[in-house]
Amino acid sequence: MKEIHKLAMENSSEVIELRRDIHKHPEIGRKEFRTADLIRSKLEEYGVDQIDSPVPTAVIALIHGNKGEGKCVALRADIDALPVEEETGLPYSSEVPGMMHACGHDMHVAMLLGVAKILCQKREEFAGTVKLIFQHSEDTMPGGAKELVEKGALENPQVDAIFGMHVYPDEDKVGKIGIHAGPLTTSVDIYNITVKGKGGHGSEPHTTKDPILAACEMVTLLQQIPSRYINPLETVVFPICTIQGGEAVNVIPSEAKFSGVARTYNNAVRGQIKEQVTQIAEGVGTLSGCKVEVDHVVGYPACYNDKALIETAETAIEEVLGKDAIVQLEEPKAFSEDFSYFTEMSDVPGAYLLLFAGHEGDLVSLHNPKCAMKEEAMPAGVAVMTGTALKFLQG
Ligand SMILES: [Zn+2]
Ligand SMILES: [Zn+2]
Structure with missing residues (x-):
């Protein structure tokens, strides 16, 4: 599993390049046309087995392992931006007035594409299927997750577990992963x-x-x-x-x-x-x-992290990044997330992880016009999502 981190590091410049491209071209929920096109073209390039768009701006892809039949694990990234005027001053700032990736979903997309690339190269090493869900409109209600579940995103093949991850600005834990079994975010x-x-x-x-x-x-x-x-x-x-x-x-x-x-x-x-x-x-x-x-x-339901899946993620983090990368969150978070629909509307268990991503300059929260998390956190996110999916399929 250590090799996964090495691969994620090797691919980091491509992931960063993708992130900057998406960051420059933010799109609000249900209008993520350019973003969805970019996702589809990269997935084709990496050679995934199937690409669908149950709604125009969401993308769902399948990667089958060559070791035969097995379980199906879903990995979800949200892809939309916010109606916020960017004030970060970064060289790759938003080129769209009044629109910004202030919630880090640009990083989520780039990281999940990084995961897709590695998994396509590692087909010989797993049985079963990884379903990549690039979900539209998380920050614009009603969330896109609900729509995707209604359109059968968790079926054909039936998903056995779903994992998601959100970047989180902080002072000093860049590249570490926050985990918490049980309730993680509130309903609204x-x-x-x-x-x-x-x-x-x-x-x-x-x-x-x-x-x-x-x-x-x-x-x-x-x-x-x-x-x-x-x-x-x-x-x-x-x-x-x-x-x-x-x-x-x-x-x-x-x-x-x-x-x-x-x-x-x-x-x-x-x-x-x-x-x-x-x-x-x-x-x-x-x-x-x-x-x-x-x-x-x-509004969105509360997000509940399945204990067994958190244990799977914990083992994967330890094997991929080392024990020091695990941050046990002492308490749940007060924000809300529409990832919760995937588990609330189905029998599929889920786990949502936090990727601590530091901050350039003075620390501000997500959704702030000055929110600028560090790209150096992204290889850890790619490695943990890849490792967690493989660990679940092996288990
Ligand atoms: Zn948000
Ligand atoms: Zn978000």
Whole structure:
């Protein structure tokens, strides 16, 4: 397995070149036409066995091992950019105004192409199939993962396990891999609530149906969902982050609005939250005489890492890069990822890894216009994805 890292290092200049090309030409979710063309042409050049595009800007490729029938492992990279004006000052900065690969998906594409090249050269050494999923539109809702699962991306051949990886900016762990069994990222559910009452003069509140008072009661009661309705062993975060209503100090308005995002690591809890939001909104509506509309925008599910697959990845990292490259994440992350659809909508277990990628200059987070992670992390990502796929197929 050590040889895989050597191959990844040998191919690193090609991977970096691809990354810079994609970085210069960012495309927003569902418009990744150039990116998808580039992916298809490189996959053809490397000699994969099959290339499909179930939607125009996603690419799914198969590489069969020459050792015969076996399991099928999927590796996923997301390929879209963000509507962000780049401020990194890098020589290969975005050439598209107002668009940037600020989430590192350019690195994901380049790395998975690097994996494809190595696996095509190593066909003699494995049985079974590797399915490469270049997924469109991760950062633009609704995520592309859901669409791909609906179109059968995990079937024909049926996938037995799926792995994904995200680059992550940090101070000092360049090229190390963060792993965590169990919940890794939260689900996202957006609630926009509109309270419609009856406006009137501030001196005569008894003649009105005050939507502001009703909205405030709801906001307070909603905070009882985590503290009184959900098992305290579950994590639920549900702040109300916007509230609007009224324009004059002597007028009770006829409408008030507020919104918030509920996050949890357990997808089963999402339904309970929705039920309670509806019950509180309808209950306060009845008491106050106001009409209440609850708009629930269903975001990405929580991402759950299968324990056995994390162990497979851990063994692969150790064999490919050495034990020092493993970073056991102490706690899950609070961001969300549509990789979760691949496992949530199917029986396929999955594991999502983090590749620490350092940062050029002052550290900023993903999605920041100055986000500039180090390319020297990429060979480690290529090696670990390749090694993990081979390890799973052998096991
Ligand atoms: Zn992102
Ligand atoms: Zn991302």
